[in-house]
Amino acid sequence: MAKITADSPIIQTVQEHPEIIEIFMQYGLGCVGCMAASFETIGQGAAAHGLDVDALIADINDCIEAAEGKQE
Secondary structure, eight states: OOOOOTTSBHHHHHHHOGGGHHHHHHTTOOGGGSGGGGTOBHHHHHHHTTOOHHHHHHHHHHHHHHHHHHHO
16 A cells, blocks of 8 residues: 555545545545645645644554455
8 A cells, every 4th residue: 555645635645545534524624625625735734724744644544554454
């Protein structure tokens, strides 16, 4: 699995891993419906909202890993 980073584009990452929408919502991010999602990275979106980028990225990667584990 390729790790998601702060430099990962929001919209592309959500399209590839729709299970992470729940993580965005837990952090209070409506990024999926935001116009900025098409050109911002996850790090930029989190920073704009004053969030802990590293914690968000860790939770996103944990969510993807768990979802991929269920598929195997």
